[in-house]
Amino acid sequence: MRILITGASGLLGLNLALETTHRHTVFGTVHRHALKTSPFTVIQTNLLAPGAVERLLEQTQPDWVIHCAALANLDACETDPLLAKQLNTELPHTLASLVARGGARLLHVSTDSVFDGLRGNYSEEDAPSPVGVYTRTKLEGELAVAKADPTAIVARVNLFGWSLTGKRSLAEFFFNNLSQGKQVMGFTDVFFCPLLANHLADIFVHMLEKNLSGLYHVVSPEGLSKYEFGLRLARRFNLDSSLINPTSVYDSGLKASRSPNLTLRCDKLTRTLGEPIPRLSTGLDRLYTLYQQGYPQMLRSLEPS
Numbered sequence: 334m335r336i337l338i339t340g341a342s343g344l345l346g347l348n349l350a351l352e353t354t355h356r357h358t359v360f361g362t363v364h365r366h367a368l369k370t371s372p373f374t375v376i377q378t379n380l381l382a383p384g385a386v387e388r389l390l391e392q393t394q395p396d397w398v399i400h401c402a403a404l405a406n407l408d409a410c411e412t413d414p415l416l417a418k419q420l421n422t423e424l425p426h427t428l429a430s431l432v433a434r435g436g437a438r439l440l441h442v443s444t445d446s447v448f449d450g451l452r453g454n455y456s457e458e459d460a461p462s463p464v465g466v467y468t469r470t471k472l473e474g475e476l477a478v479a480k481a482d483p484t485a486i487v488a489r490v491n492l493f494g495w496s497l498t499g500k501r502s503l504a505e506f507f508f509n510n511l512s513q514g515k516q517v518m519g520f521t522d523v524f525f526c527p528l529l530a531n532h533l534a535d536i537f538v539h540m541l542e543k544n545l546s547g548l549y550h551v552v553s554p555e556g557l558s559k560y561e562f563g564l565r566l567a568r569r570f571n572l573d574s575s576l577i578n579p580t581s582v583y584d585s586g587l588k589a590s591r592s593p594n595l596t597l598r599c600d601k602l603t604r605t606l607g608e609p610i611p612r613l614s615t616g617l618d619r620l621y622t623l624y625q626q627g628y629p630q631m632l633r634s635l636e637p638s
């Protein structure tokens with residue numbers, strides 16, 4: 334398959350491009366983070382520039398587009414709601430319309446946080462009720478994609494992993510601080526179902542191969558608090574878990590509103606794929622193996638100095 338991945342310098346897009354490039358022809362877009370070298374074809378573009386999406390599709394002629402580019406920083410979305418709307422709502426709409434018209438297929442990446450997090454254990458049937466600019470613009474993006482291209486896959490995710498900058502994911506936050514002996518907060522009242530980005534990549538490819546359509550929760554079957562996540566990571570990496578201070582998110586001083594229970598059910602996807610989605614222990618084992626293999630340093634070496 335020819336696969337175009339937008340946001341290939343981001344946490345998800347980069348891992349996805351690296352995991353898929355061995356078996357498929359992969360094109361990955363970057364914007365401000367150019368890559369020095371990479372095993373896939375890198376295209377530097379501002380996807381918001383007039384005509385950029387048309388040119389990209391013309392140049393790459395993809396069978397599938399996996400749209401990971403977004404304004405995914407909650408506080409940045411609160412500070413610049415117009416940019417959040419352009420990137421998280423209008424761009425997915427443009428992409429879905431053009432991809433459908435050109436005969437390709439789209440997997441659009443959305444988020445677990447389209448829910449308000451008051452209840453948890455949400456299925457695809459539950460009505461979203463987003464809190465804050467990021468989640469509102471992401472939900473509007475989902476709806477715009479489904480309207481422009483009903484055959485598109487919309488995947489709600491939550492992920493962790495190694496990133497280009499080494500600072501992008503919650504796993505890196507705990508790893509970096511604990512390895513330097515620094516104390517950190519761990520939220521005891523924010524729950525989620527994080528999946529390793531590399532596992533997410535394998536599942537996405539499986540979803541494309543099965544030609545799926547529609548809305549799927551693509552998360553780990555295991556919900557836990559961010560505090561517990563830190564403890565489990567510390568144990569796996571043999572780091573000092575007592576440096577993680579159990580804290581309520583309401584005492585943390587964060588600017589954007591956080592949703593307490595964003596655990597999602599993934600049984601629709603498990604049934605459809607006919608195989609279980611990896612649990613956190615499997616994700617942490619692979620994160621550790623990647624670390625031992627020098628994967629974080631390899632990612633860092635892709636960044637121009």
Ligand SMILES: NC(=O)c1ccc[n+]([C@@H]2O[C@H](COP(=O)([O-])OP(=O)(O)OC[C@H]3O[C@@H](n4cnc5c(N)ncnc54)[C@H](OP(=O)(O)O)[C@@H]3O)[C@@H](O)[C@H]2O)c1
Pocket residue numbers: 339340341342343344345346362363364365366367378379380381400401402403404405406420442443444445446471490491492493501
């Ligand atoms: N991280 C999570 O835990 C999480 C949780 C739930 C959902 N998600 C969703 O997963 C997807 C990927 O998230 P992520 O964490 O990988 O995001 P990320 O690390 O912040 O990466 C965002 C990507 O978007 C690109 N981008 C931003 N503005 C652009 C523009 N104008 N033109 C072209 N590219 C642009 C960035 O390129 P440059 O860096 O090169 O500028 C980068 O590659 C998003 O849809 C996000 O909403 C993520």
